[in-house]
Amino acid sequence: MAKKKQLPKKSTRFVNEDPWRVFRIMSEFVEGFDELSHLGPAVTVFGSARTKPRDKFYKATVDLSRRLAENNYAVITGGGPGIMEAANKGAAEGGGKSVGLNIKLPFEQCGNPYANIAVDFHYFFSRKVCLAKYSTAFVYMPGGFGTMDEFFEILTLVQTRKVPRFPLICFGRSYWSGLLKWANGTLKRGKYISPEDTDLVTITDSPAKAMKIINDFHAKTGDQTTPPSAFA
Numbered sequence: 001m002a003k004k005k006q007l008p009k010k011s012t013r014f015v016n017e018d019p020w021r022v023f024r025i026m027s028e029f030v031e032g033f034d035e036l037s038h039l040g041p042a043v044t045v046f047g048s049a050r051t052k053p054r055d056k057f058y059k060a061t062v063d064l065s066r067r068l069a070e071n072n073y074a075v076i077t078g079g080g081p082g083i084m085e086a087a088n089k090g091a092a093e094g095g096g097k098s099v100g101l102n103i104k105l106p107f108e109q110c111g112n113p114y115a116n117i118a119v120d121f122h123y124f125f126s127r128k129v130c131l132a133k134y135s136t137a138f139v140y141m142p143g144g145f146g147t148m149d150e151f152f153e154i155l156t157l158v159q160t161r162k163v164p165r166f167p168l169i170c171f172g173r174s175y176w177s178g179l180l181k182w183a184n185g186t187l188k189r190g191k192y193i194s195p196e197d198t199d200l201v202t203i204t205d206s207p208a209k210a211m212k213i214i215n216d217f218h219a220k221t222g223d224q225t226t227p228p229s230a231f232a
Contacts, residue, residue, distance in 0.1 A: 028121055032101070032130035035119050039097055042074040042134050043214060046150045047083025047141030057141050057172060061086035062093070064139065064171070064207035069096025071215060076135055078103065078127070079111050079118060083141045088114035101127050128153065136221075137167040137214045142175040158200050159193075167217050169210050170203045177203060 036042075045065060051058050065075045065087040075091035077084040079100025091098035092114045100115025104122055111118060121127035132138075132154060140151050151170075157163045170176040180198060187193045204210055 025123055025126055028123060028126040029129070032119050032121070032126065033133075035117060036076075036099065036130060036134045039074040039076075039099070039117075039134055041072065041136065041218060042076050042097075042099070043068050043137045043139060044076040044131050044135040045083065045087035045139045045141065046078070046131075046143060046147050047087075048143035048147060049078075049080045049082040049084060050144070051082040051086070051142070053086075058083065058086045060171065060205075060207055061141055062090035064210055065090025065098075066094040067207060067211045068214070069094025069098070071211065072096070073137075073214070074099055074134075076101065076131060077115070078131065078146075079115055079120075081110065081112055083143065085112035085114060088112055092116060101130055103127050132157075132163075135166075136164075137169070137217060139169045139171055139210060140176075141171050155200060159197055164221070165200065167213050168201045169213060170201055171205070171210060173203055173205055 045061060047057070047061065061083050068075050069091045074097035075087050076099040077087045079088070079102030084100065088098045088100055097117060098115050099117045100111060102111040102118065102120050103124060104120060111120070119130070128150065131150070138154050140147060155168060158165055158168065180201065180203065183193070183198050188195060188198070202213060
């Protein structure tokens with residue numbers, strides 16, 4: 001009697017390979033968009049995860065974020081410690097929407113307790129889209145490679161007019177002035193950027209001035225700037 005032919009066992013590799021990752025990526029976008037789509041006017045604050053509560057930039061971030069909440073802006077951060085914690089803390093103290101989009105990392109990053117709207121991400125790129133998609137102003141406190149990455153990414157979108165000319169506020173002259181000096185000298189002199197491109201960025205040391213820039217922008221544009229076309 002002939003043996004019954006054995007069918008090959010179904011491979012379980014699929015769940016660990018790229019086709020399966022597409023569904024995981026999609027789920028992160030769906031959850032993020034669903035949570036953030038009803039925020040209303042929002043401002044994203046970027047900065048170092050390593051900044052301590054005693055640091056002057058931590059204190060300035062709490063101050064600015066409290067002002068943002070009191071002016072009815074949701075505050076969005078990467079959800080972690082340092083500057084992100086300070087921004088979420090200020091927003092919560094101001095009675096506003098305090099959003100933390102946390103990234104799962106093997107070190108350094110864990111969610112802070114001040115976000116009253118929290119979403120966890122596995123992929124940096126889906127998190128980065130959500131950090132940008134629902135905001136119409138961006139504040140950059142001093143930070144490391146991640147802050148630089150986020151700064152140049154949004155600056156490029158504004159420069160290339162993929163999104164409207166949202167306020168890009170670099171907080172801390174002592175930290176940011178060297179970068180802008182290099183851009184004005186090396187990049188402009190070499191004609192790698194247009195002469196007016198560095199005018200897209202404002203540097204300040206004042207939470208009050210940053211708040212005024214954001215309020216003036218929204219008073220001028222109303223709701224005509226949302227959502228950003230690059231993420232529609």
